[in-house]
Amino acid sequence: MKNYFILKNLCRKMYLAGAGDFWFEESEISKGKSLRYRLLCFILFAFYISMTVLEIIGVFFGDMPNDEKSDCTTFAVSHIIVLCKMLSVILNRKRVKELNKKLVEICKDHEDEHRVAENYRIMKINAVAYAVFVYGTFVLFIFEGIRKMMTGSHFITIVTYWPFYEDNSSIAVTFRFITTGVLGVMMVPMICIDSFALVTLIMYKYKFITLRYYLEGLREQFDRNNYAGNEEYATDQLHSGLVEGIVMHSNLIRLSKDIDRSVGGVLALQVCLSSGSVVSLMLQLALSKDITLGAQLKIILFAVALYFLLALFLCNAGEITYQASLLSDSIFYCGWHASSMRRDLRRLVLFSCAAAQRPIVMKAFNMLHxxxxxxxxxxxxxxxxxxxxxAQNESTAE
Incomplete structure (x- = not known):
């Protein structure tokens, strides 16, 4: 039941981050519906949306230097997509709960303690590394804002339409610090939801590994039981075990559609975020004339964080396809050919192998592989x- 505690602990963190209760057991995490909690979530998302709207207005109507204009554009695009990612999961809360229940129940009787521990270690390393990249970038943005303030400008991390560039009043400075705090808080549910999507992919991958080892164990069990006078018992055990494995495989195949409906939006939008924002960041790095080392580091680390999360998503999704492709051999070599019911088992094995040879390719929005x-x-x-x-910008400048 290790997966049970992994998912429950992650859902608890999502709840504390203000994303809502995604656990399938009612009142286990939220302890009932709380009006105070709903009000807090509404206030938090009102801040997130208001900040993003001010960034969008700043992109079109803001009068600011080129470097701040570039930051405003990058953050506006990024935060629009981040809000869409979070809302795509929050609005599918019922489906996410069903997905969590299926992730816990499928293959739970055949999970190996050591493999689950390895699974958890990989999840933890990936999630922590992603959080370090995100907050490392956030710290560099704060340092750059402090550097600007120390050199006679104003403190700035998030660039919005108001306060205006020339406005250095106490209200404007306070508002800039507040938006920085809002950004820091906004990253918590973002990291939790991204981590949930990542954990879902890794856990799904290990379900196929568990099934493969289970099918390979059927052959070992059959060889131990298949001796003179015990052939019928060995064949019955093989038959029942193979049927159970086929049922688990069918459930895993159907689970891919549940994953697409629940977190497919997060995966697809991350592709858009990584590609769109990185282009903006690279142009900002290449076209800025007097960019400081701190500004260069914050841009580079921001781009690395975006690509790092995308790599985690796509590589783990690709690993699912690979692990699922190994099941056909495990089914075929389960020992059916040596049993006394090989003619009856042959058809079952052939249909199962054919199903396993259809590649499971994870998709986002049912179209992006x-x-x-x-x-x-x-x-x-x-x-x-x-x-x-x-190249177009260089040719225009000449």
């Missing part, structure tokens, strides 16, 4: 767009 190749295409496409815009 989440594979290793998609990650490479996104990286190449992003660089191509950057190179095109940069």
């Amino acid at each position: 989440l594979t290793y190749g998609t990650f490479i295409q996104v990286v190449r496409g992003t660089y191509s767009v950057f190179a095109l815009i940069y």
Whole structure:
């Protein structure tokens, strides 16, 4: 039941971050419906949306230097997509609860303690590394804002339409610090929801690994039981075990659609976020004339964080396809050919192998394939767009 506690603990963190209760057991985390909690969530998201709206207005109507205009554009695009990612999960709360229940129940009787511990270690490393990248970037933005303030300008991290660039009043300075705090708080539910999508993919991958080891164990069990006078018992055990494995495989195949409906929006929007925002960041880095080392570091780390999360999503999704492709051999070599019911088992094995040979490709919005190749295409496409815009800008400048 290790997966039970992993998911429950993650859902508890999502609840504390203000995203809501996603656990399938009622009143286990939220302890009933709380009006105070709903009011707090409403206030938090009102702050997030208001800040994003001010960024959007700043992009179109703001009068500010080029570097702040670039930051305003990058943050506006990023925060629009981040809000859409969070809302795509929050508005699908019922489906997410059903997904959590299925992730806990499927293959739970055959999970190995050591493999689940390894699974948890990988989840923890990936989630912590992503959080470190995100808050490392946030700290660099704060340092850059402090540096600007120390050199005679004003403190700035989030660039919004108001306060105006020339406004250095106490109200304006206070508002800039408040938006920085809002950004820091906004990152908590964002990281929790991204981590949930990542944990879902990793846990799904390990379900296929668990099933593969279970099917390989059927052959070992059959060989131990298949001796003179015990052939019928060995065959019955193989038959019942194979049927159970096929049922688990069918449930896992159906689970891919549940994952797409629940967190597919997060995965698809991350592709848009990583490609669009990174182009803006690269142009800002390439076209800025007097950019400081701190500003360069914050831009580079921001871009790395976006690509790092995308790589985690797409590579784990690609690993699901690979692990699922190994099941056909495990089914075929389960020992059916040596049993006394090999003619009856042959048809069952053939249908199961055929089903396992259909590649399970994770998709976002049922159209975008989440594979290793998609990650490479996104990286190449992003660089191509950057190179095109940069070349056009250089030719215009000349």
